[in-house]
Amino acid sequence: RRQALTAYKDLPSSTQDGHSITLLANVGNLSEISHVTDVGAKGIGLFRTEFLLMNAKALPDEQQQYKLYCDALQSLNGEVLSIRTFDIGADKEIPYLEQSHEDNPALGIRGIRYSLSHPDTFITQVKAVLRAANHGPIRLMFPMVNQIEELEHAMVFIEQAKAQLIEQEKGFGEVSLGIVVETPAAVFNLPSMLPLLDFVSIGTNDLTQYTLAADRTNPNLAKQFPVLSPAVIQLMSMTISHCKQAGVKVSLCGELGSDPRALGLLVGLGLDEISINPSNLLDVKAALVKGRYQDFIIHAQQVASLTRIEEIHAAIQQC
Numbered sequence: 001r002r003q004a005l006t007a008y009k010d011l012p013s014s015t016q017d018g019h020s021i022t023l024l025a026n027v028g029n030l031s032e033i034s035h036v037t038d039v040g041a042k043g044i045g046l047f048r049t050e051f052l053l054m055n056a057k058a059l060p061d062e063q064q065q066y067k068l069y070c071d072a073l074q075s076l077n078g079e080v081l082s083i084r085t086f087d088i089g090a091d092k093e094i095p096y097l098e099q100s101h102e103d104n105p106a107l108g109i110r111g112i113r114y115s116l117s118h119p120d121t122f123i124t125q126v127k128a129v130l131r132a133a134n135h136g137p138i139r140l141m142f143p144m145v146n147q148i149e150e151l152e153h154a155m156v157f158i159e160q161a162k163a164q165l166i167e168q169e170k171g172f173g174e175v176s177l178g179i180v181v182e183t184p185a186a187v188f189n190l191p192s193m194l195p196l197l198d199f200v201s202i203g204t205n206d207l208t209q210y211t212l213a214a215d216r217t218n219p220n221l222a223k224q225f226p227v228l229s230p231a232v233i234q235l236m237s238m239t240i241s242h243c244k245q246a247g248v249k250v251s252l253c254g255e256l257g258s259d260p261r262a263l264g265l266l267v268g269l270g271l272d273e274i275s276i277n278p279s280n281l282l283d284v285k286a287a288l289v290k291g292r293y294q295d296f297i298i299h300a301q302q303v304a305s306l307t308r309i310e311e312i313h314a315a316i317q318q319c
């Protein structure tokens with residue numbers, strides 16, 4: 001079966017009727033980087049940088065991070081590297097970081113909130129990213145942004161990072177800027193933020209958690225945490241239409257993108273790109289290459305009109 005799938009590796013990622021989608025890879029540890037090109041991904045759509053912190057004894061400094069981002073770029077042979085800034089919070093214990101206990105870490109100081117309240121850590125990471133951008137295409141994206149003020153605040157730190165690099169006579173390049181849309185607030189507030197953004201990536205794992213008020217890590221909530229629910233489909237659809245209206249590229253990097261059954265819906269809703277776990281990429285690509293865009297659009301309209309989770313799951317099963 002693996003062998004049959006590898007036949008898809010070098011095919012263009014287009015439907016039978018010629019609609020192209022960019023397929024990227026999610027990377028959450030160093031060993032995954034080498035699989036990205038093995039499966040023919042057009043780069044990394046989500047580089048979960050917090051793994052650098054979990055395995056370390058101390059916060060990696062600017063130079064260490066710079067080197068690591070450059071290594072990742074190098075292994076991508078000129079394809080894009082989408083670096084998500086540290087998505088840390090009280091749920092991930094990192095002994096050497098300043099973290100206080102929270103009763104409700106998912107609703108606490110995590111993602112961009114942590115970064116904005118720890119400017120030194122954030123600016124160090126941004127400097128390393130900007131320096132690496134001198135060596136290849138980099139997208140920088142922020143997790144858990146709800147609101148334009150957070151984005152503006154983060155952008156002030158990017159300017160400070162650039163000023164420091166100029167002062168220190170270190171070379172750097174430009175990055176594309178994006179946010180992970182993973183809260184309902186981000187979806188509703190997107191029109192105000194889009195003029196500042198080059199791209200958006202939908203994080204369906206957290207978007208599902210925060211829309212349904214269901215802890216994504218609680219094994220007893222499987223029923224309350226479906227693969228797809230009507231509300232999440234509506235929020236994805238809203239996000240995509242906001243992005244289309246503003247002419248901003250829209251991707252998806254949640255686990256949903258790694259499920260070949262969801263491919264028809266996701267493409268039919270109008271996503272430009274999907275970022276997938278490397279081990280699932282060729283399965284998803286097979287679903288793309290075998291299908292027709294016109295059918296995916298009809299399928300997506302049909303699925304978006306359903307109100308029952310069971311019906312949605314049955315409909316995507318058949319795709």
Ligand code: PEP
Pocket residue numbers: 046048087182202203204205206207253254255
């Ligand atoms: C998401 O929330 O969908 C996402 C891609 O990020 P993570 O799973 O790392 O929270």
Ligand code: MG
Pocket residue numbers: 143182203205206
């Ligand atoms: Mg997330």
